[in-house]
């Protein structure tokens with residue numbers, strides 16, 4: 062199997078996808094791409110949340126034209142999502158796009174493919190082949206009867222073959238399905254035979270709640286196997302939520318170095334403080350923390366000191382107060398009303414110390 066560290070490194074703007082254990086976070090704009098103001102504003106919100114690459118739909122001339130201005134005003138690589146019309150790909154490339162998502166087998170005659178590949182080569186732009194269980198080629202549906210993981214991998218190999226024939230190798234591949242077991246099987250099979258980096262996603266996963274669960278279930282399995290160099294959580298929600306979920310998922314597997322982790326207890330009858338409020342406030346605060354510290358918020362002294370020993374900073378609740386722990390040592394007791402403020406101050410001190418080292 063090609064572990065993500067063993068895949069071909071592919072440059073996208075200033076980033077490298079594949080060839081390392083790093084997994085980059087992507088999202089997609091929900092705005093009309095031609096609406097530059099709205100698209101740039103959404104991308105800025107995504108950047109702020111930790112999105113590292115962003116895709117926009119390029120479904121018409123106006124969208125392709127807008128790429129030029131959008132590129133000037135954002136800081137992360139921009140990916141054009143193109144279906145069928147190779148001229149839009151050429152225009153997006155001319156306007157400075159960093160990566161094109163297009164399936165070369167779906168853009169008509171060979172000269173169309175040659176034109177796109179030549180333009181990508183000239184500017185060092187990679188192509189993502191996006192296989193989707195819901196839109197497999199007719200010859201594969203005829204062969205397999207219905208979408209299967211095998212059909213998805215064959216589709217990917219079909220498109221890869223077209224690019225390789227033109228001596229093009231800056232390729233990234235995704236094999237998305239909304240059916241989680243099918244997506245897991247497709248990516249697992251793909252990782253056996255495809256040396257290019259894989260972009261992971263469970264497509265049309267659902268709403269914030271159900272889509273998060275489905276994506277975490279499917280992509281968690283793959284990430285844990287060492288599969289996947291980029292990730293997108295597809296949610297029927299504000300795309301900022303996609304980025305937040307992706308960051309949390311990568312944290313779970315130790316695949317992100319610029320995010321803080323919160324450990325908090327589910328509470329029980331021993332609880333004497335308003336722990337849910339404290340945990341939610343601390344979690345919101347940690348969203349802005351871009352260093353890998355661990356913070357624990359525990360309801361009582363039963364597990365609190367133990368968890369706090371594993372964390373950089375932590376609290377254990379008691380009646381109307383909390384004990385503050387730093388690197389496993391209790392540093393002081395704080396009244397409940399001041400608990401969050403004191404914890405935030407301590408977090409700031411640790412972040413500052415981390416940034417100095």
Ligand code: SF4
Pocket residue numbers: 326327328329330331332359360361362363364365
């Ligand atoms: Fe209950 Fe204390 Fe455990 Fe929280 S840490 S679940 S309050 S025993």
